[in-house]
Amino acid sequence: MITRKKLYFILVLFTVCVYLLVDFLSNQQLIKLEGYSSDERFQYSVDTEKFNDDINVVDSFGSCPDGNIITVGFGGQLGNRIWEYMSLYAAYQLYKDECRFYPYVPMEITKDMEVVFQKLWIPILQDLPEVCIQQREKIVIGGHDDIPVKELQGKNAVLELPKYSARYEFVSDYGFDNIRRELRFKPEYVNEVYTNLKSLKSTYYKENDDVVFVGMHYRGTDYVPHIRKYLHEKFEGPPTYEYYNKAMSFFQEKYEKVIFILVTIDTNWIDQNKAGFKKDANLAINPFESEKLKDLALLSHCNHSIISYGSFSSTAALFAGGTTFVYDLQIPLNVKGPILAMGLASRLPNWHVLK
Numbered sequence: 043m044i045t046r047k048k049l050y051f052i053l054v055l056f057t058v059c060v061y062l063l064v065d066f067l068s069n070q071q072l073i074k075l076e077g078y079s080s081d082e083r084f085q086y087s088v089d090t091e092k093f094n095d096d097i098n099v100v101d102s103f104g105s106c107p108d109g110n111i112i113t114v115g116f117g118g119q120l121g122n123r124i125w126e127y128m129s130l131y132a133a134y135q136l137y138k139d140e141c142r143f144y145p146y147v148p149m150e151i152t153k154d155m156e157v158v159f160q161k162l163w164i165p166i167l168q169d170l171p172e173v174c175i176q177q178r179e180k181i182v183i184g185g186h187d188d189i190p191v192k193e194l195q196g197k198n199a200v201l202e203l204p205k206y207s208a209r210y211e212f213v214s215d216y217g218f219d220n221i222r223r224e225l226r227f228k229p230e231y232v233n234e235v236y237t238n239l240k241s242l243k244s245t246y247y248k249e250n251d252d253v254v255f256v257g258m259h260y261r262g263t264d265y266v267p268h269i270r271k272y273l274h275e276k277f278e279g280p281p282t283y284e285y286y287n288k289a290m291s292f293f294q295e296k297y298e299k300v301i302f303i304l305v306t307i308d309t310n311w312i313d314q315n316k317a318g319f320k321k322d323a324n325l326a327i328n329p330f331e332s333e334k335l336k337d338l339a340l341l342s343h344c345n346h347s348i349i350s351y352g353s354f355s356s357t358a359a360l361f362a363g364g365t366t367f368v369y370d371l372q373i374p375l376n377v378k379g380p381i382l383a384m385g386l387a388s389r390l391p392n393w394h395v396l397k
């Protein structure tokens with residue numbers, strides 16, 4: 043016989059069971075969701091090398107990234123492209139937590155860079171469903187403006203760094219040694235460089251000698267009017283052999299066995315300056331078949347650098363990682379113009395301006 047008391051007891055028990063079941067199921071759901079989103083986030087914050095084969099993570103989830111997209115415009119030549127990529131990469135790394143950044147790079151930049159570098163990590167902008175971009179507020183900032191951290195907070199916007207971005211300040215803050223791990227030369231380029239350096243060494247020294255290679259670069263041709271356009275009469279003209287001789291003497295005094303390698307495509311400048319270079323130095327002028335990417339790889343694998351200005355040689359000198367001399371344009375860093383090399387020299391202890 044079911045008494046009132048028993049019925050009451052069963053009812054209470056049933057209610058408790060239902061409550062526990064619902065609670066259990068909803069917790070399951072929560073755990074699952076949390077696992078999902080942190081997973082997605084995780085794939086973006088871990089060491090890039092592990093995920094080189096796993097780009098386009100967001101696409102595989104079939105949804106738009108929940109956070110701010112950071113990207114960059116593109117323009118110019120290889121040197122500009124590399125700096126656009128590095129600016130984006132460094133800005134992302136420095137601000138990813140504060141701004142909930144997801145980086146995307148235009149295909150045009152990746153395509154140029156992946157000729158000489160191994161697979162790059164930043165996902166391609168064009169692989170992102172268009173709807174992910176269309177609905178977002180777009181924020182564009184100037185060449186050396188701060189990242190608008192406050193403005194980005196709580197938003198799902200698109201922040202675009204401008205084309206020709208050359209954020210030496212971000213690159214030096216994040217550290218080029220970290221960027222080096224992302225920008226790895228393809229083995230075929232490196233192998234050719236070592237073969238060339240070895241053969242060059244054999245012209246001057248013995249195989250087992252300790253030799254220091256100093257890469258020198260002169261950026262002439264169209265760049266000279268380009269500088270004049272920005273600096274007008276403040277530009278006293280490009281460097282001559284005198285600047286290079288001064289910097290070469292520094293290395294000759296410091297090291298016993300030095301080989302200097304000068305690379306430039308400006309043959310007029312070579313003709314005008316050739317006779318003036320130091321006679322007591324081992325100087326090879328454009329010693330190998332000249333091609334932009336091979337020149338970059340060659341200069342990047344020297345031990346030290348003497349450069350004029352510009353993004354191409356500034357990149358090579360960063361890769362070389364040694365003492366670097368930069369031609370002193372004697373302009374402040376807050377002007378619009380060719381300030382990249384001088385900007386790096388203002389921040390890196392082993393970079394020096396010289397006139």
Ligand SMILES: *[C@@H]1O[C@H](CO)[C@@H](O)[C@H](O)[C@H]1NC(C)=O
Nearest residue numbers: 239253254255342343344345
């Ligand atoms: C100088 O550069 C050459 C070529 O990249 C390299 O093999 C050598 O180890 C470097 N020397 C030093 C002292 O770093």
